[in-house]
Amino acid sequence: DAKTTQPPSMDCAEGRAANLPCNHSTISGNEYVYWYRQIHSQGPQYIIHGLKNNETNEMASLIITEDRKSSTLILPHATLRDTAVYYCIVSYSMNRDDKIIFGKGTRLHILP
Amino acid sequence: AAGVIQSPRHLIKEKRETATLKCYPIPRHDTVYWYQQGPGQDPQFLISFYEKMQSDKGSIPDRFSAQQFSDYHSELNMSSLELGDSALYFCASRSRRVMDTGELFFGEGSRLTVL
Numbered sequence: 001d002a003k004t005t006q007p008p009s010m011d012c013a014e015g016r017a018a019n020l021p022c023n024h025s026t027i028s029g030n031e032y033v034y035w036y037r038q039i040h041s042q043g044p045q046y047i048i049h050g051l052k053n054n055e056t057n058e059m060a061s062l063i064i065t066e067d068r069k070s071s072t073l074i075l076p077h078a079t080l081r082d083t084a085v086y087y088c089i090v091s092y093s094m095n096r097d098d099k100i101i102f103g104k105g106t107r108l109h110i111l112p
Numbered sequence: 113a114a115g116v117i118q119s120p121r122h123l124i125k126e127k128r129e130t131a132t133l134k135c136y137p138i139p140r141h142d143t144v145y146w147y148q149q150g151p152g153q154d155p156q157f158l159i160s161f162y163e164k165m166q167s168d169k170g171s172i173p174d175r176f177s178a179q180q181f182s183d184y185h186s187e188l189n190m191s192s193l194e195l196g197d198s199a200l201y202f203c204a205s206r207s208r209r210v211m212d213t214g215e216l217f218f219g220e221g222s223r224l225t226v227l
Contacts, residue, residue, distance in 0.1 A: 034215060043202055043218030099168040100145060102155045
């Protein structure tokens with residue numbers, strides 16, 4: 001079973017920041033939070049991941065709460081091309097966890 | 113940069129036939145995963161391999177089998193196909209080396225249609 005829960009859908013106006021929440025209350029100490037997105041029927045695409053600290057890359061920012069039980073993916077200036085299903089996944093980074101489970105994901109609609 | 117390559121991209125089979133999907137991971141990646149995604153569904157984990165050995169199993173039917181070869185490519189074999197096997201099948205690879213970040217890289221998928 002997936003270790004994460006996400007809202008099924010969200011809307012965001014084009015140009016605004018999209019904030020996608022994820023709950024992972026059973027996360028263990030050395031599990032990472034990964035975010036992927038799937039545009040239509042393409043292969044899921046890696047966005048960002050983190051362990052404890054907030055992370056930022058060219059695509060997004062990841063905010064992880066201090067207790068690590070939830071996180072938020074931020075797309076700072078959403079465009080129509082960001083319309084996709086976004087998946088939050090908890091996984092060990094490098095070993096042991098070979099059953100990487102996708103949950104239900106959040107369908108993000110960017111509104112023009 | 114090289115990506116995960118899947119073939120064929122599209123496949124049409126009749127019920128009770130057999131299908132084989134192939135996956136070529138990114139060079140140096142040692143772990144391969146297979147996922148099945150039905151229409152309107154989320155990707156479902158089927159099976160994974162690390163260094164040519166099966167490492168974990170998900171909801172893979174007994175009619176399906178898979179293996180990873182010495183060159184790290186993997187094949188998913190599906191027999192006695194049923195209408196419900198119609199889906200997108202994704203392969204993903206990752207590196208479990210310490211210096212790598214461990215994210216999954218996905219192929220573009222193989223779309224299987226069973227008639």
